[in-house]
Amino acid sequence: MTGGGADYCFECIGSTSVMAEAFQSSRKGWGKTVVLGVSNGVAPMSIPSHDILMGRSVVGSLFGGLKPKADIPILAQKYVDKELELDEFVTHEMGFNDINAAFDLLTQGKCLRCIIWMDGARENGSVGVENGRACNAKARLTSLSYRD
Template sequence: AGKAIRCKAAVSRNPGEALVIEEIEVEPPKSWEVRVKILCTSLCHSDITFWKMSTGPFAIFPRIFGHEAVGVVESVGEHVKEVQEGDLVLPVFHPHCRECRDCKSQKGNGCSVFGYRLNPDMPRDATSRFKGMNGEVLHHFLFVSSFTEYTVVDVAHVVKISSEIPVDKACLLSCGVSTGIKEMTDGGADYCFECIGLASLMEDAFNSNREGWGKTVILGVEKHGTPLALNTYLLLRGRSVTGCLFGGFKPKSDIPLLAEKYLDKELNLDGFITHELSFQDINKAFELLLQGKSLRCIIWMDN
């Protein structure tokens, strides 16, 4: 646990350019951290969004993307009690410390200790656990960075799951499926969901709602800082707007329940997986998603 590991990672060095498979060093976990051996990962549109980003405070390179994955705990740092070496886990972008007022509340899935941030490194000390072979710092992404054979994640971002669920299906629970499934259960004409991240579409969704109880749920992240303008008369008539992150789920308590639903055949995950690729072919996954040819592409680590 106390030594750095050399492994392969798909490093993004410049916006919009192909990822480069290269050898890196992954430092041992510090206190409250977990080092995870990634078994498989997947590509999400959020990875694409930040990979293409060439300006602004979040355009940070070189970087290791990826935030949907499943892996096995390789080692843990001091104070980590809830997982141990060999556990099957999901590294999750959404934090769940279980200690703060928000995490203990049943009213939402926020975390007042860690919040929702886009910092490019570890959440507690704002440093990276990745280095290039020349000592160059490689930045994290959404506190997960799964496009690497090994990663280091804060324990607040780690969820232990049953080893009975197939790992490729479990991978989907770490972001995409969890984000959408709760909204699907409440669906119908009385709800509108904005998933792109454009203020104009958020307004269109709101204006399309039923008067009296129509609800607009915003899932997309507005990337341009455009303010949202809503007709107050329509609000007074009973329409409402809310945001939703990670489907409203609390990762550590709710994801294991979703895994159980899959095992009990109450949740279909198989249909989301349209392609499977080797880690060496990770750039093909980008091509497929950009061309609209895939829903989820499982990327298997070569180890």
């Protein structure tokens, strides 16, 4: 179908056997396999070294290639400067005492993003960026996500 393999192959489930199959499905000489799935991290993946020497490649892309130490302060500043629109994704805001209700909303699919305000932060101050770090001078803000 592809006449020699795919230029790009994407593995999205975290199975090392599927990672190897994706690699073998890539084009000899320049095919690239992108591993997106998260495995348990202990199972080895076996690929022929000759294929690597001849130009095939495997790259990982955890979190889309985001580098937290460098990128999160930049993203936080963009949010503060209103260059990054995130507020529309927040469907609920609750105090820490209501954290169990927030989890219930998330597991029931009734909430996209729920912000849990710590120590009365919502009433005490606004979130900002200080020394390249997202912060709140009077309290910390935590975003709650749910994944199976």
